[in-house]
Amino acid sequence: MMDWNNVLATRSSRMKASEIRELLKLLDQPDIISFAGGIPDPALFPAEAFKDAFSDALTTQASAALQYSVSEGYKPLRDWIAGEMGKIGIPCAAENILITSGSQQALDYLGKLMLSPKDTALVGWPTYLGALGAFNAYEPNYDRLDPKGNRAATDFAAAAEAAGGRVKFAYLSVDFANPTGETLDRAAREAVIDLADEMDIAIIEDAAYQTLRFDGEPIPPILALEIQRKGSIEACRTLYCGSFSKSLAPGLRVGWICAAHEIISRLVLMKQAADLHSSTVNQIVTHKVASTMFEPHVAKLRSTYMARRDHLLAALAREMPEGVDWTRPEGGMFVWVTLPKAMDGADLLAQSLKTERVAFVPGRAFYADGSNGNTLRLSFSCANEPQIDEGMKRLGRLIRANR
Missing domain, CATH: 3.40.640.10 (Type I PLP-dependent aspartate aminotransferase-like (Major domain))
Incomplete structure (x- = not known):
């Protein structure tokens, strides 16, 4: 069999699988509550247009x-x-x-x-x-x-x-x-x-x-x-x-x-x-x-996503234990969560998928040097209010158990 390493360019060693693209595969599992993919809600696509x-x-x-x-x-x-x-x-x-x-x-x-x-x-x-x-x-x-x-x-x-x-x-x-x-x-x-x-x-x-x-x-x-x-x-x-x-x-x-x-x-x-x-x-x-x-459609997106952002921020305030911080965005699709320093987002995700069935993106992947593992990203674009309430309840419970 051919050894492809003999012909690959040196740059190929720096090509890594996207953690987000891998996590998107979880969306096909109906029992997963996902805050992982930073993707638009397909229900809001102007499909008829x-x-x-x-x-x-x-x-x-x-x-x-x-x-x-x-x-x-x-x-x-x-x-x-x-x-x-x-x-x-x-x-x-x-x-x-x-x-x-x-x-x-x-x-x-x-x-x-x-x-x-x-x-x-x-x-x-x-x-x-x-x-x-x-x-x-x-x-x-x-x-x-x-x-x-x-x-x-x-x-x-x-x-x-x-x-x-x-x-x-x-x-x-x-x-x-x-x-x-x-x-x-x-x-x-x-x-x-x-x-x-x-x-x-x-x-x-x-x-x-x-x-x-x-x-x-x-x-x-x-x-x-x-x-x-x-x-x-x-x-x-x-x-x-x-x-x-x-x-x-x-x-x-x-x-x-x-x-x-x-x-x-x-x-x-x-x-x-x-x-x-x-x-x-x-x-x-x-x-x-x-x-x-374009304008009326984007106005609809803003209204929908703003309500989800507000609901997520309220759920975080209600469910997260002391020592957990998060951003309060004026728009977009994401809230960034900082965990206590001893915690690791990747370890927390592995546990969450096994026990709580909640998905998110560990923060380490967003740092060029792989540092700051005590962070994670939550996307609110595709989660409805019941999913946000239940997901943050489960995530808060898991974080408390790991403190």
């Missing part, structure tokens, strides 16, 4: 919908996205938009474009584990990005040089971040721009949850703040990654990158080499649905 849009696309635009298309993406969809970006303070044109197969592909492309082996990516502690998975293939090092109190740029640069490369970008999600649910205030966003300007590095702004604000005042995206400083998107170093996965439907795999045309043109070449273009028919139907019902 997509059914009509697919029918129309295959009736009136079949030759285009089923054909090869341009790598940049379907022009009407890019025009619509550009209009929406303008509403949040990011004036741009279709030429500043690249359609990707979900924002996950965007992260993979950006890692591939900028990271050489031993280069450093600045990331949150914790950060989205899908970003770590995307970047890991390009063999980087990681350093801790803390916009509320960053180290000096010279310290970051020296550490990267000592590790054999240089800092290439800062990656962060500023609104209702996965996994913590926390939002970065305006001063911290400005500080990230200051740091990036001083170091001459890129900023990757992951905006997957930006539309799901329940309360509090909206804060301009980092790219919007940078445009205010520099006058035009063409002068900016921020790359904004958006997605329809949390707002419309994840199965269509439609996301986008918004950035200066210089970097979009390079990403287009990467898209051509990777998969030519994202699904044409999916882009057409996404445009049809988004352009006719």
